[in-house]
Ligand SMILES: Nc1ncnc2c1ncn2[C@@H]1O[C@H](COP(=O)(O)OP(=O)(O)O)[C@@H](O)[C@H]1O
């Protein structure tokens with residue numbers, strides 16, 4: 090059975106359509122990436138999925154329970170980490186979790202156990218007595234995640250958990266997500282506008298922009314939507330700007346860029362011929378130190394399907 094079914098969900102704010110007939114399903118055990126640029130409608134969708142906002146149409150079931158008709162049953166399955174951090178600044182990490190745990194009806198020894206477990210898995214056990222106001226943005230974010238998992242939800246929904254935080258916390262959240270999925274069998278919905286993260290973490294992906302579906306499926310399926318485009322990564326012992334311009338003019342080469350000494354060609358499989366590239370390289374009398382063919386990144390999928398870059 091699907092963990093979550095989203096069927097034909099629409100949402101309007103006044104006259105503005107911000108979700109246009111969105112449908113997908115999340116299966117048990119998925120790490121599901123919900124991605125799109127700012128304003129795509131990710132948070133709106135999450136607020137509707139978790140029963141905070143009403144949709145203007147469509148249906149959502151969580152663990153088989155309709156979020157509109159049976160909100161309490163549906164919500165039992167969910168842990169939500171909202172985009173905005175919500176914590177009490179002047180009390181300790183431990184006391185914050187004691188409060189959130191008691192909201193879920195936890196008490197006594199079990200509450201204590203769950204607080205320590207949540208602090209451990211988010212890497213905050215050593216900070217448990219410290220007041221939140223001394224925490225970095227990343228640590229606050231991790232404590233917010235800890236608060237969302239104390240009742241052992243079957244589904245954890247995280248709305249942009251890694252925006253604007255330090256690399257160490259980002260890494261913690263990344264590892265945490267993999268671990269909670271593997272060890273606790275938690276289904277995860279992970280919202281982000283960082284494509285690389287989702288690329289590494291998620292098995293299923295829904296890409297949206299301006300309230301519309303852009304691509305949806307397994308990571309492999311989504312990437313195969315632009316399977317006629319591939320990447321050639323080239324390392325030469327030396328190269329010039331003139332050479333790069335020549336590469337760009339080869340038939341079937343859509344783009345040629347250079348980063349950290351590597352030359353990246355985005356090519357159309359059906360038109361691109363390696364011989365053309367090799368000929369130019371030979372004519373300059375330079376040596377190939379490496380050549381690799383790679384599948385496109387999600388960022389490149391988005392660019393190919395929408396004609397625009399994801400990052401603002
Ligand atoms: N409470 C609201 N009232 C009116 N418009 C809103 C409200 N919340 C969000 N929107 C609009 O809905 C669109 C989607 O926003 P949002 O769901 O926050 O996108 P994302 O989370 O992908 O960045 C945006 O155009 C935003 O301005």
Ligand SMILES: [Mg+2]
Pocket residue numbers: 131132133172248249
């Ligand atoms: Mg958002």
